[in-house]
Amino acid sequence: MQPGATKGASFSRSISGLIFRLVALAVIDAFGLWLIYQMYADGIYLFAGILGAVTLLINVIFLYEPLYPLRWMAPGFALMILMALYPVLFTVYTAFTNYSDGHILSKQQAIDRLSQDQFLPEGGRTFNWLGYQSEDGEYLLWLSNEAGESFVARAEEPLVPAAEVDVGELDEDGVPLTVEGYRRMETREVVPIIEQLGRLRFGEPPSTIQIRSLREAATLEQRYVYDEELDAMIDRQNDIIYYANEETGFFTSEQGNNLSPGYQVTIGADNFRRLFTSPALSGPLIRIFIWTFVFAGLTVLTTFALGLLVALVFNTPDLIGRKLIRSLLIIPYTIPSVISVLMWRGLMNERLGVINNLLRDSIGVAPPWLSDPIWVKVAIIIVNLWLGYPYMMLICSGALQAIPDDMYEAARVDGANAWQRFQNITLPLLLVSVGPILISSFTFNFNNFNVIYLFNQGGPPIAGTPTPAGHSDILISYTYRLAFAGGRGADYAFAAAITVIIFVILVIVTLFNFRFTRVWEEVSENV
Numbered sequence: 001m002q003p004g005a006t007k008g009a010s011f012s013r014s015i016s017g018l019i020f021r022l023v024a025l026a027v028i029d030a031f032g033l034w035l036i037y038q039m040y041a042d043g044i045y046l047f048a049g050i051l052g053a054v055t056l057l058i059n060v061i062f063l064y065e066p067l068y069p070l071r072w073m074a075p076g077f078a079l080m081i082l083m084a085l086y087p088v089l090f091t092v093y094t095a096f097t098n099y100s101d102g103h104i105l106s107k108q109q110a111i112d113r114l115s116q117d118q119f120l121p122e123g124g125r126t127f128n129w130l131g132y133q134s135e136d137g138e139y140l141l142w143l144s145n146e147a148g149e150s151f152v153a154r155a156e157e158p159l160v161p162a163a164e165v166d167v168g169e170l171d172e173d174g175v176p177l178t179v180e181g182y183r184r185m186e187t188r189e190v191v192p193i194i195e196q197l198g199r200l201r202f203g204e205p206p207s208t209i210q211i212r213s214l215r216e217a218a219t220l221e222q223r224y225v226y227d228e229e230l231d232a233m234i235d236r237q238n239d240i241i242y243y244a245n246e247e248t249g250f251f252t253s254e255q256g257n258n259l260s261p262g263y264q265v266t267i268g269a270d271n272f273r274r275l276f277t278s279p280a281l282s283g284p285l286i287r288i289f290i291w292t293f294v295f296a297g298l299t300v301l302t303t304f305a306l307g308l309l310v311a312l313v314f315n316t317p318d319l320i321g322r323k324l325i326r327s328l329l330i331i332p333y334t335i336p337s338v339i340s341v342l343m344w345r346g347l348m349n350e351r352l353g354v355i356n357n358l359l360r361d362s363i364g365v366a367p368p369w370l371s372d373p374i375w376v377k378v379a380i381i382i383v384n385l386w387l388g389y390p391y392m393m394l395i396c397s398g399a400l401q402a403i404p405d406d407m408y409e410a411a412r413v414d415g416a417n418a419w420q421r422f423q424n425i426t427l428p429l430l431l432v433s434v435g436p437i438l439i440s441s442f443t444f445n446f447n448n449f450n451v452i453y454l455f456n457q458g459g460p461p462i463a464g465t466p467t468p469a470g471h472s473d474i475l476i477s478y479t480y481r482l483a484f485a486g487g488r489g490a491d492y493a494f495a496a497a498i499t500v501i502i503f504v505i506l507v508i509v510t511l512f513n514f515r516f517t518r519v520w521e522e523v524s525e526n527v
Contacts, residue, residue, distance in 0.1 A: 025062055029055060043106025043263075046093055050086045054078045094496040096266055101490050103249045103262045110263035111226045111233070114251070118210055118220035119237040127151075127209070129217040130175060131190055131197065132182035140182050141202050142175065143209070143217060152179060153202035153209055190214065224259070233259060271497035284462050284469035285478070291377070292474040296445040299384045300438055306385060307392025308430070312422075315400050326397075333390035341454040344383045345370075371460050373471035380472055384451055388441070392434075399433040400426070443506050452477045475502055 032055035039048035054077075061067045061074045070077075097103075105113060120126070127143035134140075141153040142162070150162035168178030177184050190197070194214065201208040203219070210220045224233045224242075232243040233251045242251035242259050249265040250258040275285075310329060314322050332340065347355045348369040356366035369379040403426065411421045431438075452458055458470030458477045468481050475498065483495030 021062055025059060028058060041108065043108040046090060047086065050081065050089070054081050057081075091496045091499055094493050095271055095500045096268060097264050097493050098249050098262075098267050099264050099493040099496070102260060103264050104492075105261055105263050107244070107263040107265075110251075110261055113261060114224040114233055114259060115222060115226065117223040119223040120218050121221050121237075124219045124221075126216060126218045128215055129211065131185045132179050133185050133189075134182050138182075139197065139200065140179065141209070141211075141217060142179060142184075155200055155202055156204070158204040159209075187214070267493075271494050272501075274494065275497060275501070284465045284473075287462075288469065288473050288475060288478050291472070292446060295377070295380065295384075295474055296442050296448075298381050299388060299445045299448075300442045302381060302385045303388035303392045303441070304396075304434070304438060306389040307394075308396045310389070310393045311396035311400055312426075315397065326393075329393060330390045332386050333394075337387055337450055338454060340387055341383060341451055344379075344386065345455050348379055370456050373460060376456055376460065376472045380451060380455055383455060384445065384448070387451070388445075392441075395434050395437055396430065399430050402433065403429050439510055443510065446474070446506060446509075447476045447502065448474070449476045449480065453480070 032051060036048045036051050036055070039045075039051065057077060058074050061070050061077075125145060127141075127145050129144075130142040132140050132142060139155070143151045143153055143159070151159040152162060152165045153159050166180050167176035170176050175184075191214070194211070198211045201210060202217070203209040208220065209217050211217045212220075221236065223237050224235060226232075227234055227241075230241065230243065232241050234241055240253050240255075240257075242253050242257075245252045246265050247267075248258075248262070250260075250262040252258050314326050316322070347353050350356055350366070350368050350370055353369075356369070359366040367375040367378070369375050407425055408421055411425060416424070452472060452474055456470075456472055458473035458481065460471055462469045462471055469478060470481075473481065479495050479498040479502075482498070483491045
């Protein structure tokens with residue numbers, strides 16, 4: 001092939017590739033801009049901003065030649081930002097808002113929702129109605145009033161007197177079975193779709209007819225109208241003005257009445273001040289805070305100790321049945337934790353549990369695992385030990401295989417006994433390998449909601465606390481109680497504030513532990 005032909009083919013491919021790239025970006029940008037516009041119109045500004053940043057990033061990667069090799073990673077970057085970075089930013093943002101039941105919507109969404117409310121004006125008409133449906137799924141209403149007049153109503157069209165429409169066969173009450181090809185619906189057909197029919201507007205605006213019940217329809221009008229200049233909702237039924245209150249997130253009248261739903265507003269650090277200054281919260285918070293650290297620390301310590309012990313026992317190559325026993329010991333790790341925790345709860349039942357019955361028969365007494373503040377914590381540590389030691393056993397078994405045998409031989413020659421070999425060789429080298437895993441295990445158990453909630457729901461209750469709290473609650477389960485299970489509705493913003501605090505605590509603990517593991521690395525270099 002001649003050089004000119006090769007250059008021409010290469011130029012053709014580059015042009016076609018550029019055109020394809022631009023067309024693909026145009027499609028992505030069009031969809032992204034449309035979605036950003038929808039989010040912005042609904043007042044979801046944070047997500048709109050993140051989505052705009054993602055769209056811009058994709059354009060930069062595909063149009064800026066030095067970054068073009070990253071095009072294969074662009075989907076990963078986009079998903080990481082939308083599914084990892086955005087939830088973190090949204091959680092932090094939520095902690096500084098009043099996001100809760102009654103304040104879930106943005107301001108624009110709350111306005112749209114309130115604008116849907118209808119009322120029956122003075123002089124408004126009411127009708128009895130029957131529904132009719134066409135073959136293509138459209139509806140019309142047969143309306144009759146107290147004066148005995150009948151009308152046919154279609155969506156967005158004026159009422160038509162019944163005498164002016166084509167009706168089919170009449171029933172015994174003189175009501176047609178069909179109207180202009182529409183079939184009359186039975187009550188059993190209307191009931192499942194009554195909400196859908198209630199959202200339809202029949203007749204000609206603005207005095208439209210809306211279904212109010214299975215039998216009644218009425219000429220309803222929009223009750224609340226938003227006045228942009230006043231930044232207020234005007235109640236057309238009572239002539240009351242509800243002004244937007246950016247401190248509470250409600251439209252509030254001069255009499256102090258609020259319209260529901262409210263909307264989200266930024267309230268600064270109020271959620272954090274509430275957590276640290278409210279006597280109702282700070283009372284049980286200190287003991288729960290301490291127990292959270294004890295629970296996570298003891299869980300890591302006991303599971304690591306037992307897992308390492310089992311790994312050392314079965315690290316002997318000539319042990320009979322080593323592989324079979326090792327496989328059986330992994331069973332707790334293969335069973336879903338939900339099932340295991342509920343199983344242990346049944347075994348430790350104070351009246352009917354197998355463990356308590358065995359202890360009573362053997363020593364005449366059994367611990368109150370579920371009702372005593374101390375014993376419930378012991379039980380939770382035991383349950384978590386059962387769940388976690390197989391994982392530590394597997395990790396330690398692999399780490400032990402990586403320690404050279406000649407180091408042990410040299411130690412034996414120097415006269416070191418078994419404990420000295422473990423203390424000065426096995427443990428330091430082992431901690432270098434499993435140190436990060438111990439940190440991640442501590443972090444996981446710091447937020448181990450499942451074990452706490454499934455075993456005893458954080459109980460038994462702490463007596464005399466203004467807010468619901470349990471002796472075995474950890475921070476995450478206490479957050480759940482305060483934010484979702486206190487009978488006051490879902491307080492997402494307050495939960496987010498506690499989540500941010502937990503995150504900061506875990507960052508500090510993790511940094512400290514990483515520093516601790518580097519100390520062990522320095523020790524291992526001298527082994």
